[in-house]
Amino acid sequence: MDPTILAAAAINGLLMGGIYTLVASGLTLIYGVLHIINFAHGSMLMLAMFGVYFLLTKLGIDPYLALFVMVPAMYGLGYFLYRHMIGRLSLGRDENILLITLGLSILIENLALLFFKGDSRTVSLPYSDKMIELGPLLLGVPKVISFVAAMVLCAMLGLFINRTDTGKAIRAVAKERMGARLVGIDVDRIFAVSFGIGLATLGAAACLLMPIFYVSPSSGHVFVIVAFTVVVLGGMGSFLGAVIGGLIVGLTESFGGLFLGESLGQIGISLIFILILLFRPSGLFGDKR
């Protein structure tokens, strides 16, 4: 096998992996703080991507610039959704919440199918076909931009969680809910904030994915499996885990496609998911819950 091809697959895998990290960090934040396994994560990403799509096709806003619209908008949506819906529904067993978010994902996916029909949409930008040279390799410009942006955003999120007061509060609630309440933290607000951030990461990921990928109502299903695999691999609630997990999953997907072909290649991700759950359910960095 030509080393150039291998290298290209590796680089491309890492580039996609960066975006998966972004998607997964939202999921892991929501789980870590609210203990909600948000099955609707994938379909919400799909919705966000449609949002980016329409911002471009109807209003001419470039996807990368749309970051400034989508991120706050999705944050607001998340905050609102939590306050008025999820908050009330999230009492009860873990499995009930999983079922509710499953129901939501079906609802969203099929509403999208109804309104947008089943075809995939892609966007074409003036720089879509531009390439960057990296030694013998040619990398698509949008992919590189998206990767860099994803890493920057992840770093920002990491800084936010570790350095700001709200971030501290979030970490406190994630670690010990009751204790956090006792020291005066408004736990409900933190829940809403966390859920908002979780969706905000999806808004960002949508902007970064649209230039390099496609969207269709059934993409939600695909993203969910990827996101969950990253989170489970990295460890539920672990931010570092989401980063490492994202990169590994990206690489797996890339090499899987290379060695096993289009169709069978997808199996790599599901297999990782199964293997991790069977042998190390707490993931690489998670706490043994």
Next chain:
Amino acid sequence: MLKVTNLSKIFGGLRAVDQASVEVAQGRIVALIGPNGAGKTTLFACIAGFLPINQGRVEFMGQDITGMKVHDIARLGMVRTFQITQPFAKLTVLENIAVGSHQLHARRDKALAHARTVAQQVGISESMLEQPAAELTVAGRKRLELARALATEPKLLLLDEVMAGLNPQEITEIIGIIRKIREAGVTILLIEHVMHAVMSLSEHIYVLSYGKIIAQGAPLEIVNNRDVVEAYLGRGAAEQMATSSAENPHA
């Protein structure tokens, strides 16, 4: 009946149970006491197979059961109750007990009938039988826990604080019930904090402190044992008690 030899259980760096040796002869009522956090429930969990042991042996009726699975140990005849009761919430009281009865009674109707009898023995009233277990009071739950374990017709019962949260009336009743269970031929090892119950029920007592057995013997010996008093009340307490009772013979 039960012979535990040098059992140790280590969590990370903590020796929750340290070289504990316990023997329970057939037909006896033996108590395991000690201050909170001494490791009593952990010891129970180790004996019954819920936790893997780091060191030591457990023999039940002459057979080495160290490392056996919980359900196999239960089928051999050693059944434990839980300190924090764990009823089958959505099932009725009768159905709860019947799960225990099913150990030896395969047919549903036989199991239910047997469960009824056991319920009576333990003092669960007819009216309670059809209630969902989730709706029981603490006392009810404790009785249910006991009844369920009893329904398996065990040879050895491990009772974990079966009297916690009961009022004096209920405690007296339970003491009577436990005596009757023993009279029916069941050996009992119990963890308990209610001292007068321990005193009146048990024939032999082991005292656990910081994971170690610090004393064992007949109830009266234990009460006067200095190490035991200090384990509960702190160092120097034994002397203080001795001197104060010398100064105030009527105190």
Next chain:
Amino acid sequence: MNTFRSSWWLHLLLLAISLVFPVVFSSPFMVNFGVLALFYAFIGQSWNIAGGFAGQLSFGHVAFFGVGAYASTMVQMRLGWNPWLGLPVSALAGAAAGWLIAVLSFRAGLKGSYFALITLAFAEVFRIISNSVEITGGGLGMLIPMKQSMANFQFGDRRVFYFIILALTVISILLALWLKASRFGARLAAIRENEDSARALGINIFVEKTKIMMISGAIAGVGGCFFAQYFLYIDPTIAFGVDKSVEMLLVSMIGGAGTVYGPLIGAVLLAAISEVTRAWFTIQGLSLVLYGALLVVIIAFLPNGLIDLFKRRGQRPGRS
């Protein structure tokens, strides 16, 4: 105690109604509706005995359905066997898949949400494999050539299919009734409620859970065989796509998970939604939107299913 169970005449009445149904309503639309309702009741029961009775909620139950569908179709198309043999073959295949997933998941101690997710992953793996391998026809799936005859397990008169699925559904209901009255069922309920207590009372939870997954798998597998013969076409998405998993789960949760007739109640409702939206609104996929909404509403407000509505009328709430 359980007055519903002891009123055997109610069961008989229900049976009589369902026997008479296709005679009274013989239009193709109604017969199809009947078949669909019973089909979902049947595969819903498969999910129900694992999820409702034993508390093992799975999101990937379609895996057993698909394995059965492909197994029976492949022995027919690739080995030339008589299609009726597809019934036992699909049952065995479903049971084998149930065994495999159970043994792997339960050895690893997976429960609750983790178990639900891993079953989803298994179904996805099966989907990808069936999509990529020649013997299953790859992405194109498998078409069973139409040749209607009794011997060939294909019938022009759809009412024959109706009676077949009715028989299967009756069997599944009898199975559920038996579970309610047996030691095995009592043990499963115990496992569902509290695994530690169940263990402490001598129940080998690994073995019991595996047993019920095998039975559940077998039922779903047979459902797959029936589906293949009824529609004469399967492909990876139909056989292993998430939709069926959701439907199996949904009918049970709507009707009442852990009850004998829950899946039937849910199935009738689901089939009604499906056929009505298809016929009146001609909008594809509206039914699925409603399914999603229903799932959210039911879990949030009626977690015990519609059966709760019946129970609340002063009757004692208890083991359903």
